[in-house]
Amino acid sequence: MKAIKTNIASALKAVTGLDEPALNQMMEYPPNPELGDLALPCFKLAKTMRKSPQQIAEQLAEVLSALPEVAVATPVNGYLNIAVARSSFAKEIVQTAIDKPRALFSSQRGLGHTAAIDYSAPNIAKPFGVGHLRSTIIGESLVRMMREDGYNVVGINHLGDWGTQFGKTIAAYLRWGDEEQVKADPVRELFKLYVRFHQEAEADPSLDEEGRHWFKQLEDGNEQAVRLWKWFIDESIKAFKKTYALLNIEFEHYLGESFYNDKMDAVVDELREKGLLVRDQGAEVVDLSAYDMPPCIIKKSDGTSIYATRDLAAADYRHNHFKADTLVYVVGAEQKLHFQQVFKVLELMGRPYAQHCTHVSFGMMKYNGERLSTRRGKIVYLEDVLTKAITEANRIIEEKNPNLPNRDEVARSVGVGAVIFNDLKTYRVHDVDFRYEDVLNFDGETGPYVQYTHARACSVLRKAGFTEANISWQDSGTLSDTEWGLVVSLSLANEALNRAVDEYDPSIVARYILQLSATFNRFYHHNPILQADEATRAQRLALTVAARNVLASALYLIGLDALEEM
Structure with a gap:
């Protein structure tokens, strides 16, 4: 259109x-x-x-x-x-969807540009909870959509592997840790120690000082602190990769905060040389009062670095090393001020790419109405959620289609797809209340519904003896309203992708998938396909292939598998 x-x-x-x-x-x-x-x-x-x-x-x-x-x-x-004019328009849209469906989506607007997308970013020595689901799947969808739009995209997992929390985890391990227990289940055991540290610190505030001491030891290269820290990182990444495998996500780069430790001094020196650093209660900061923002802390009063310092160094690295002219940060809305400060400091440093830095914020993930907190142990493991969703999908398949080939593989795709779609169909700045009964609901506006729509189209084509070589648009001379409605839905793919990329919001593509599924199902129910006369049958089979292809492309963009049988 x-x-x-x-x-x-x-x-x-x-x-x-x-x-x-x-x-x-x-x-x-x-x-x-x-x-x-x-x-x-x-x-x-x-x-x-x-x-x-x-x-x-x-x-x-x-x-x-x-x-x-x-x-x-x-x-x-x-x-x-x-x-x-229906006839000529239908021929163009449907034939394109048959021959090269991706062409319906992409105008290749990003050709010649590189985007570095920072997303997921779980914390080392803490579990991969559902709280990190939003950043992970929104970010992955943006990677896929921007590549489809012609960008060269670099996906970066900015692991939380530095900061005072590691001093606390080291202190907790040295006080109460058991090496064998930690080796048996590293992330969960380390998390228990972290939670215990905060519980004990409420009664004994001196523990907080002990945590700061061990982080300072880590920054100074203390052998014991560095050895434990590296162990925590190795074990955590192994656990994270199991979850990413379930989500069909692979990262080109795991570049944690610590990667930028030797790159921060150059940033601090430049800020001093340009007269942008001032002292404020012992800390070194960039005064942003002229821009109605609090000061951006670069070095704390004890001389240690902070998030902003590392993010400034990371921005330069991504621009200089990856040649990225667009920097995207998929991080929760609570970090809005932080990124406003970082982007303003980059601008004051004279970085031309600062105007192409974007914080893609999103609403909070709650669990049954409650805010999650890693410090207090209120966390739901994402791996557990995905496993439960897969188990439920397997149960439903057992009831409805027990002889389904590749049943375990289909159950994984349906269960994981249900979790992903439940999130991505929501406008990203809205909060999401994670409830099992919603995520695992296999009726209505859900992942299983749109996956089944694709499977339905595949089933029609199997029954018709479809092969790629014998399908093309055949104009029967008439188009029913539901046939035309499907053509119009197919034609809106490009607008959906463009808006989703421009607004950094995968929900636009997810809502498009729901719309396309609804129009295909209306077409399916109102128009006999296999029983129609030869000319009409050929036209409707072409529409079915077109819908199948475009649905498959759209599902890929938001990280769902396009299943042929369910």
């Missing part, structure tokens, strides 16, 4: 005095398909064209009557309702 909107805008720009982007933005999709495929409200044009909206709509209708893409343009109450 994007190309037709562009052609309409081009035809109307001379008459309206508006440019193509402005006219494109004004066009709407009518809520009732009977009104047409597109609508142009003419009310905003009344002032500049000095006519009533209805008169303007009538004038523009005459202009569009010469366009071959437009079947009819009807002025109604100040709106110009536009019906697209």
Whole structure:
């Protein structure tokens, strides 16, 4: 539909005095398909064209009557309702979806650009909880969508492997740790020690000082502290990779905060040389009061580094080493101020890429209405959630289709897909309340529903004896309303991807998948396919292939498997 909107805008720009982007933005999709495929409200044009909206709509209708893409343009109450010429449009959209479905999505707008996307970032020596799910799957979807849009994308897992928390974990291990217990289940045992440390510190505040002492020892290269820290990292990454494997995610780069330890001094020195560092209660900070922000701490009063210092060094590294001109940070909304400060300091340092730094924030993940807290032990292990979802999927398959081939593999795809889709269908800045009964609901707007829609299309094609070589668009001479509705849905793939990339929001693609699934299922229920006459059957099989291909491409973009049987 994007190309037709562009052609309409081009035809109307001379008459309206508006440019193509402005006219494109004004066009709407009518809520009732009977009104047409597109609508142009003419009310905003009344002032500049000095006519009533209805008169303007009538004038523009005459202009569009010469366009071959437009079947009819009807002025109604100040709106110009536009019906697209169905036959030629359907042929173009459906054949493209059959031959190269990805072309329906991508305009390759990012060619020549490199984006570094920082996402997931679990903390070493702490479990991979559902609280990290949002960053992980939003980030992975952005990686896939931006690659589809032509960007060279570098995915970076910025592991939380540095900071005072490691002093606390080392102190807790040395006080109460058992080496054999930790070796048996490293992350969970280390997490128990971390939680115990905070519980004991409430009664004995001196423990906090002990934790700070051990972090200082770590920064100073103390042999015992470094050995324990490296052990914690190795064991944690092994555990994390098991969870990533379930989610079908692979990272090119695991670059934790500690990777930038030897790169921070250059940043601090440059800040001093440029006169940007000032002393504030013993700490060294960049004063941001002129920008209505609190100071950005670069060095704490005890001389240790802080998140901002490492993020400044990391930004330079990503720009210089990976040649990234776009830096994306998929981190919770609670870090909004932190990234505002970091981006402003980069700008003050004269970094041209600072204007292309984006914090992709997202709402909080709650569990049954409660906020999760690693310090107090309120955490739900993501691996446990995924395992439970897979088990539930297997149970349902046993009830509905016990002879399904590759049953365990399908159960994994359905269970994990249910968890992912439950999150990604939600506008990313909204909070998500994680409840098993919602995540594992296999009816309604869910992952299993959209995966089953793809499987349904595959089933139709199997029964038809479909092969790739014998399917192409065959115009039967008529298109029912539900057939046309499917064509229109297919044509919206590019707009969905563009908006999702521009707004850094995978929910736009997830909602598009739901829309496409609904229009395919209406088409399926209202139009006999295998029993139709030869010409109609060929046309409907082509529509089925097109829907299958576009659904598969869209599901991949948000990290779901496109299943052929369920």
